[in-house]
Every structure is written in C-alpha cells, then in structure tokens.
Amino acid sequence: xxxxxxxxxxxxxxxxxxxxxxxxxxxxxxxxxxxxxxxxxxxxxxxxxxxxxxxxxxxxxxxxxxxxxxxxxxxxxxxxxxxxxxxxxxxxxxxxxxxxxxxxxxxxxxxxxxxxxxxxxxxxxxxxxxxxxxxxxxxxxxxxxxxxxxxxxxxxxxxxxxxxxxxxxxxxxxxxxxxxxxxxxxxxxxxxxxxxxxxxxxxxxxxxxxxxxxxxxxxxxxxxxxxxxxxxxxxxxxxxxxxxxxxxxxxxxxxxxxxxxxxxxxxxxxxxxxxxxxxxxxxxxxxxxxxxxxxxxxxxxxxxxxxxxxxxxxxxxxxxxxxxxxxxxxxxxxxxxxxxxxxxxxxxxxxxxxxxxxxxxxxxxxxxxxxxxxxxxxxxxxxxxxxxxxxxxxxxxxxxxxxxxxxxxxxxxxxxxxxxxxxxxxxxxx
Amino acid sequence: xxxxxxxxxxxxxxxxxxxxxxxxxxxxxxxxxxxxxxxxxxxxxxxxxxxxxxxxxxxxxxxxxxxxxxxxxxxxxxxxxxxxxxxxxxxxxxxxxxxxxxxxxxxxxxxxxxxxxxxxxxxxxxxxxxxxxxxxxxxxxxxxxxxxxxxxxxxxxxxxxxxxxxxxxxxxxxxxxxxxxxxxxxxxxxxxxxxxxxxxxxxxxxxxxxxxxxxxxxxxxxxxxxxxxxxxxxxxxxxxxxxxxxxxxxxxxxxxxxxxxxxxxxxxxxxxxxxxxxxxxxxxxxxxxxxxxxxxxxxxxxxxxxxxxxxxxxxxxxxxxxxxxxxxxxxxxxxxxxxxxxxxxxxxxxxxxxxxxxxxxxxxxxxxxxxxxxxxxxxxxxxxxxxxxxxxxxxxxxxxxxxxxxxxxxxxxxxxxxxxxxxxxxxxxx
Numbered sequence: 001x002x003x004x005x006x007x008x009x010x011x012x013x014x015x016x017x018x019x020x021x022x023x024x025x026x027x028x029x030x031x032x033x034x035x036x037x038x039x040x041x042x043x044x045x046x047x048x049x050x051x052x053x054x055x056x057x058x059x060x061x062x063x064x065x066x067x068x069x070x071x072x073x074x075x076x077x078x079x080x081x082x083x084x085x086x087x088x089x090x091x092x093x094x095x096x097x098x099x100x101x102x103x104x105x106x107x108x109x110x111x112x113x114x115x116x117x118x119x120x121x122x123x124x125x126x127x128x129x130x131x132x133x134x135x136x137x138x139x140x141x142x143x144x145x146x147x148x149x150x151x152x153x154x155x156x157x158x159x160x161x162x163x164x165x166x167x168x169x170x171x172x173x174x175x176x177x178x179x180x181x182x183x184x185x186x187x188x189x190x191x192x193x194x195x196x197x198x199x200x201x202x203x204x205x206x207x208x209x210x211x212x213x214x215x216x217x218x219x220x221x222x223x224x225x226x227x228x229x230x231x232x233x234x235x236x237x238x239x240x241x242x243x244x245x246x247x248x249x250x251x252x253x254x255x256x257x258x259x260x261x262x263x264x265x266x267x268x269x270x271x272x273x274x275x276x277x278x279x280x281x282x283x284x285x286x287x288x289x290x291x292x293x294x295x296x297x298x299x300x301x302x303x304x305x306x307x308x309x310x311x312x313x314x315x316x317x318x319x320x321x322x323x324x325x326x327x328x329x330x331x332x333x334x335x336x337x338x339x340x341x342x343x344x345x346x347x348x349x350x351x352x353x354x355x356x357x358x359x360x361x362x363x364x365x366x367x368x369x370x371x372x373x374x375x376x377x378x379x380x381x382x383x384x385x386x387x388x389x390x391x392x393x394x395x396x397x398x399x400x401x402x403x404x405x406x407x408x409x410x411x412x413x414x415x416x417x418x419x420x421x422x423x424x425x426x427x428x429x430x
Numbered sequence: 431x432x433x434x435x436x437x438x439x440x441x442x443x444x445x446x447x448x449x450x451x452x453x454x455x456x457x458x459x460x461x462x463x464x465x466x467x468x469x470x471x472x473x474x475x476x477x478x479x480x481x482x483x484x485x486x487x488x489x490x491x492x493x494x495x496x497x498x499x500x501x502x503x504x505x506x507x508x509x510x511x512x513x514x515x516x517x518x519x520x521x522x523x524x525x526x527x528x529x530x531x532x533x534x535x536x537x538x539x540x541x542x543x544x545x546x547x548x549x550x551x552x553x554x555x556x557x558x559x560x561x562x563x564x565x566x567x568x569x570x571x572x573x574x575x576x577x578x579x580x581x582x583x584x585x586x587x588x589x590x591x592x593x594x595x596x597x598x599x600x601x602x603x604x605x606x607x608x609x610x611x612x613x614x615x616x617x618x619x620x621x622x623x624x625x626x627x628x629x630x631x632x633x634x635x636x637x638x639x640x641x642x643x644x645x646x647x648x649x650x651x652x653x654x655x656x657x658x659x660x661x662x663x664x665x666x667x668x669x670x671x672x673x674x675x676x677x678x679x680x681x682x683x684x685x686x687x688x689x690x691x692x693x694x695x696x697x698x699x700x701x702x703x704x705x706x707x708x709x710x711x712x713x714x715x716x717x718x719x720x721x722x723x724x725x726x727x728x729x730x731x732x733x734x735x736x737x738x739x740x741x742x743x744x745x746x747x748x749x750x751x752x753x754x755x756x757x758x759x760x761x762x763x764x765x766x767x768x769x770x771x772x773x774x775x776x777x778x779x780x781x782x783x784x785x786x787x788x789x790x791x792x793x794x795x796x797x798x799x800x801x802x803x804x805x806x807x808x809x810x811x812x813x814x815x816x817x818x819x820x821x822x823x824x825x826x827x828x829x830x831x832x833x834x835x836x837x838x839x840x841x842x843x844x845x846x847x848x849x850x851x852x853x854x855x856x857x858x859x860x
Contacts, residue, residue: 019658020658021821022821039623039624040578066821068821068823096792096821101821116813118618118813118814119624119820130622134582145568148470150469150560150561152560152563156586157649157858158858159858171601171611172599174640174855176856176858179858188548188850191548191549192551195560198469203633206586208604228469383548383859386549389529390532391451391452392498392525393449393525393526394525419583420582420618423586423587426604426605427606428587428606429813430589
C-alpha cells in the first residue's frame with residue numbers, strides 16, 4: 001500500500017510503500033540511512049545490507065541525491081523522539097537517477113539559489129515556507145468567511161492608478177490605449193460592499209519600484225478586505241482578529257514547518273495577545289525618546305518601525321496619521337480634521353508593516369475635494385464617486401501583504417523566499 | 431441589536447436592527463413594503479403608517495431606490511413560505527439618500543450595464559453570481575487540501591510563453607527587456623511538486639486574444655493543479671472528484687443564490703454522478719454520427735462540444751487526443767505514440783470546456799525533442815528540463831477555468847457576468 005509520510009503514525013508495524021525523493025544518504029558499512037521526502041513530510045529509511053538481496057543493495061548504493069525513488073518497508077516509531085517514525089527498508093527502486101544535483105550541501109550565494117529557484121524549492125526550509133504560506137492563505141479565507149466576508153476579486157488591468165502613478169507597470173491594451181497593472185484592488189471592492197456587505201480580494205499586485213530591499217518585490221500577493229457599516233474601531237478589531245487567527249492557525253497546523261525553520265514559536269504565542277495601540281502622535285514622541293530624529297509629519301521608515309516595536313511582544317497599531325501624508329480616500333477624524341482614521345500594523349521581531357487600513361471617506365464632497373487636491377483627474381474617479389452618490393455608507397477596510405506576513409511568521413531573512421517564484425527589479429527568471 | 435438578514439431565523443419575535451440598502455419600495459396607501467438588502471440576504475420590512483410617528487413615515491416616503499438605511503423592527507416568519515422572514519417596521523432612518531439611481535427596473539443594454547458594473551453588482555443576480563463564485567473558490571481549496579494539495583502560486587511576470595506566443599501581453603521590465611503576463615502557471619507548479627508532492631496555483635491569467643465570444647475574457651482566473659506520482663487514470667479521478675465536490679458544495683451552500691438565478695438545480699444534482707468518457711477517436715465518430723463535418727485530427731470547437739454533450743446529464747471527458755494538436759509537455763500514450771495522455775472535460779447544458787489536463791512528459795529526451803519540434807527555444811526551457819534531469823517522476827495535472835465553471839453552475843449567459851470586473855478586448859473600465 002502506497003501511503004504518505006505524514007500518515008506514518010497510523011501505520012506503525014505495517015509494511016507500506018512510499019514514493020519520493022532521496023535528499024540525503026549516509027552509509028556506515030553494511031547499514032545505509034536514506035533520508036526521504038515525499039512532499040507531505042520527511043523520513044528516514046534504514047537499510048541493512050545482509051537483510052537485502054544484492055540487487056536491492058546495489059540500487060541503494062547507486063542512488064544519488066535527488067533521485068526519485070520508491071521505498072517499501074515497515075513503519076516504526078522512533079525509540080526516543082516522539083512523533084518521529086522511520087522505515088525499516090525491505091525494497092528499493094530508483095524511478096529516475098539524478099546526476100550531479102547542482103544544489104549541494106555546501107553554502108550557495110543568493111543569486112545561485114535564485115537562478116535555481118525551481119530546484120531550491122525542494123530544500124527543507126523552502127518546503128516549510130511554501131507550506132506555511134499555504135496555511136496563511138487558508139487561515140485568512142477561514143477567518144474572513146467566519147466574519148461574513150465574501151471573496152470578490154478585483155481586476156489586474158486597470159485604467160487608472162490607485163496610489164500614485166510613478167510605480168505603475170503599463171501594458172498596451174488593444175485599441176483602448178494603456179492598461180496599468182493593479183497596485184491595489186481596494187477601490188473595486190469598495191464597490192462590491194454595496195452588493196455583498198463585506199468582501200475581500202486576494203491576488204497579485206504590482207509595483208514598479210526600484211527598491212532593492214529585503215522587503216520589496218515587484219509582484220506580490222495582497223489581501224484587501226472591505227466592510228460596509230464598519231468604522232475605525234471595528235476595523236482595527238477585525239485586523240487584530242485576523243492576525244491572531246493566522247498565528248493560531250499556523251501554530252496549530254505547522255509545527256513541523258516551524259521546526260524546520262528553527263522558528264521561536266514562543267514569540268508567536270506571545271504575539272497572540274491584545275495588540276498595542278499608539279496614535280501617530282504618540283509614536284513620533286516615543287520614537288524621538290528612543291533616539292530617532294523623525295519629525296512630526298514625516299512617514300515612518302522601516303528603521304522607525306523596528307525601533308518602535310523592538311520591546312513589544314505583540315504587534316503594534318499606529319493610528320490616526322496626518323492626512324497630508326496619507327491617501328485621498330481616507331476619512332478625516334472628526335475630532336481633528338488634520339488627521340485621518342487610518343492605521344498601520346507593525347509586526348514584532350523586526351517584521352515591519354503587515355497591514356495598512358483606514359475608514360474610507362464616505363462623503364461625496366469631501367472625497368471630490370481630496371481627489372482634486374491630490375491632482376488626480378476627477379473624471380477617472382466618477383465611478384468611484386458614484387459609490388458616494390448612490391447609497392453611501394460608513395465603511396472601512398485594510399490590506400495585508402501575504403509575503404510580509406509569511407516572512408514574519410517564518411522568521412525568514414528575505415522576502416524573496418516567501419513567494420514561490422520571486423520577481424524583483426533584477427530578476428524575472430526562472 | 432444589529433444583526434444580519436441571514437440570521438433572521440434565530441431572532442423570530444425579537445426586535446432587531448438591520449443596516450443595508452433599499453432596493454425597492456411599494457406603497458399601498460397606509461402600508462409600505464420596503465425591500466432591503468444587506469449583503470448577507472434580502473428581506474422585506476412592512477411599515478404601517480398609523481403605527482409610526484409622522485417623522486418616521488415621512489422618512490419612509492422620502493427614501494429612494496438604493497438609499498442606504500437602518501431599519502429596526504420585529505422579525506417574523508412568513509405565514510406561508512418556509513425560510514422566508516420579514517420585519518415589522520418600528521423605526522427607520524436614511525443614512526444616505528440616493529438620487530436617480532441609474533439602473534432602473536427597466537431593461538438595460540449590456541454596454542450600459544457594463545459601464546455601470548460598479549453599481550450593477552448590486553442587482554440580485556449579480557449578487558448571487560458573486561457569492562456562487564466565492565463558494566466555488568472555497569470548494570476548490572477545500573477539495574484540494576483534502577487531497578493533500580498545497581497552494582503554490584505561480585508568477586504573473588514570466589520570461590517566456592507557456593502556450594504559444596501570439597496571445598501574450600508584453601510588459602517592459604526594467605533593464606531585463608520584456609516580461610509577459612502569464613497564460614498558465616503549469617510549468618512552475620510542475621517544479622513545486624518535487625517539494626510539496628501535490629500543489630496548485632489559483633490566480634489571474636491573461637490572453638491577448640481578439641475573440642469576442644460569450645466565453646472569452648482577456649483576464650480570467652485559472653486553477654492549475656499538479657501531482658507527483660499521479661498518472662492519467664488517477665488524474666481523471668481527481669478532476670471528476672473536484673468537479674463533483676464543487677457541485678455538492680454549491681448545492682449545499684448556495685440555495686438562495688441558485689433560486690435568485692432561477693437555476694435548475696436538478697440538472698446539477700444529476701451531474702453529480704459518474705462522468706462519461708470518450709476517447710478522442712470515439713468523440714469524432716460520435717460527432718460525425720450527429721451530423722458534424724469535423725475531421726479526424728481537428729480540434730473540437732465550441733459547437734462540437736455542445737453537440738457532443740447535448741444528451742448527457744453528466745460532464746464528458748474526451749481523452750487521448752492526437753499529439754500534434756496538443757501541447758509539447760503532454761506525455762505520449764505508450765499504447766499509441768501518436769496520441770497523448772490528456773483530457774478535456776466538457777460541462778453539461780452547453781457549458782463548454784471546464785478543464786484541460788494531461789499526464790506530463792517526464793522523459794528528458796522526449797520532452798526536448800517536442801520542444802525543438804514546436805520551434806521553441808530550448809534555452810528558455812532549461813529550468814523546465816531540469817525537472818526531468820533531477821529526479822523526474824510520472825506526474826499529471828490540469829487547469830480549471832473559474833469563470834467558465836461559475837458560468838455553468840450559475841446558468842449565466844455570458845462569462846462577463848462571472849467575474850467581478852470583466853476585461854475584454856473592448857473593455858478596460860470601470
């Protein structure tokens with residue numbers, strides 16, 4: 001019977017068959033230890049020469065790193081380690097012999113690994129990150145559905161820019177001129193709340209930014225959520241609820257992945273507690289106390305985010321920013337109309353910004369005024385203004401960056417490891 | 431207490447509050463019937479003039495179609511219709527008055543509706559399709575995870591074409607020349623099976639096709655699945671399992687949506703039974719019997735698909751096509767090397783092609799031969815050939831078009847209704 005490695009625990013003592021890839025082999029004279037991966041997990045098969053026909057032992061000797069193989073044997077529990085199982089090998093065959101696998105056990109530079117991303121994905125850490133990413137996506141969909149959000153995907157081809165025009169990718173579009181690749185689906189899902197009440201999109205977005213940091217990709221995945229009749233306070237509660245749900249879901253489902261990543265999960269457990277909140281004013285004051293030379297009215301850089309959160313065990317909201325450094329669609333704070341009802345959520349452990357959110361301006365006149373003040377073409381926004389013409393409601397939303405969330409949870413150094421095939425200013429392959 | 435319309439059944443007899451949009455109002459002298467939508471569902475509030483303060487009645491009279499409103503009242507079960515509830519109105523306030531809503535109850539042409547897609551989404555059928563689409567996506571993720579697939583998203587920016595070069599959207603990409611928007615993530619997820627065993631992507635893909643049919647979009651969503659150690663027969667079983675899971679999930683979760691769409695769900699129930707299978711040879715013979723003039727070696731057009739399946743209550747697989755009309759990566763049938771181990775899955779009721787799948791060529795030399803024969807540049811495919819160099823395994827996969835599936839399930843006329851903001855050769859807005 002062919003089974004998956006993850007199901008070994010319910011087959012102890014049985015003879016089974018596993019198919020996968022040999023990622024390592026160690027021999028000690030008449031004993032060989034074969035380390036095997038099948039996608040669902042990792043295990044070790046022990047082969048003892050004098051128990052096996054010579055043809056089988058010869059095949060074991062012939063097998064190279066990353067050869068695809070089928071192994072039969074009896075499952076046993078590791079005598080000392082809990083939840084560890086191994087295979088006592090009875091049969092072995094090579095499906096495809098892999099000669100000279102380029103990714104050896106020695107260290108490789110990042111360019112070499114990225115050139116071989118199609119193979120590098122097989123390494124244990126990359127396997128763990130792929131699976132963690134899948135878990136994060138599942139957790140997001142689960143939480144949002146529990147909270148009555150419906151998935152409504154926004155378009156990639158857009159006729160105008162949502163957040164500025166300098167970082168857009170233009171695409172020639174038939175006889176209609178130029179399309180731009182979406183930087184955010186927010187404006188579109190704002191339209192859909194009047195249909196389904198609460199909705200979210202979740203897809204790739206694009207920034208033609210010439211940034212070469214550990215936190216930038218030209219193509220990355222973003223989830224935007226938007227909800228009718230939700231104001232600033234509830235918006236923050238939904239965001240906190242989502243992030244804490246993601247943490248809990250991953251801790252519950254990804255123990256093996258966190259172990260492979262050598263991630264300190266205690267820190268993640270601690271982060272699943274009431275998040276800290278600063279107003280922008282408080283954040284600036286605290287940053288200056290901590291030695292930053294940031295001035296009131298400036299945006300926070302990554303260094304500021306790290307400095308501000310360095311002693312916090314929970315993620316930190318920074319809310320109510322000056323309106324003139326924030327987007328036109330954010331609603332003014334009625335208590336101080338120089339501020340907007342927005343928030344950024346900063347992760348712990350140097351993870352940086354995960355979420356940006358705000359209550360949206362729902363007043364037609366104020367929105368139009370902001371569009372004009374930003375120098376945007378009001379004609380391009382007539383459809384968006386329609387949402388304030390016909391049954392406008394108080395509403396709020398936010399966007400969470402998938403790769404930044406995965407990077408934080410995985411404790412990964414570079415965001416390029418947190419997307420299967422990263423695209424950056426200098427990389428379009430494989 | 432503010433509740434959702436979908437939760438009315440557990441609040442019978444209670445006074446509650448609902449927020450949403452007034453989509454219709456009928457008056458009969460001293461009684462007004464207010465039809466309300468809140469995203470979660472649709473309900474009717476009954477207002478009786480002589481029970482209400484005059485200010486409240488005046489507001490009811492003032493309220494227009496698509497005004498956003500808050501209504502308080504007592505929930506009651508409809509005396510005759512099961513699962514229908516209504517509100518006995520006690521209080522009413524207008525959040526935002528909507529003047530002259532452009533989509534009246536009269537018929538509008540498709541261009542007008544598409545120009546107003548941001549508002550048209552509010553109509554009951556569009557609401558139902560959005561929610562059905564969400565259910566299909568949830569059902570797909572649920573089934574694939576049950577079958578041990580992990581989500582591994584493929585890139586949108588690609589350096590070369592997967593299926594031909596004539597229908598690509600080019601994008602200038604920094605100093606690296608031109609990127610092309612992905613037409614399929616298949617080749618990429620083939621790489622990931624050696625990491626996670628079974629995987630899928632699910633995202634937008636792009637075709638610069640000048641087709642103006644009811645089945646074509648320039649931007650649409652595709653789910654590609656790929657599994658190691660899965661051969662042709664099992665590939666078909668997974669596809670059939672997926673489609674039947676989608677049907678069952680939607681029947682279970684979308685009764686109200688199907689009712690709004692006036693969809694014959696009996697036909698969908700019948701489709702959840704063993705799928706029919708034809709070989710390509712059998713399909714051609716049957717089509718000619720049915721009067722088609724198709725010749726052996728030709729691809730099936732939409733008319734052929736409809737003709738072939740017109741009497742079938744279940745979807746129909748057409749398997750093992752001539753290799754020279756199919757893609758280079760499909761594995762030859764060892765029983766007849768002129769054929770490949772592929773399949774198309776055709777829906778019932780004229781729904782057309784939902785899925786294309788195949789076992790993939792896993793032999794390095796045969797794959798290289800096919801790449802060269804197709805006139806493709808072998809250098810562009812070195813990374814893909816690596817997957818056959820290093821631990822190649824038998825593997826199979828398929829792609830399912832989301833909008834085509836939603837169109838079939840919804841019984842929608844045109845695919846443009848099955849994506850929130852459709853993009854076609856002539857449409858880039860809103």
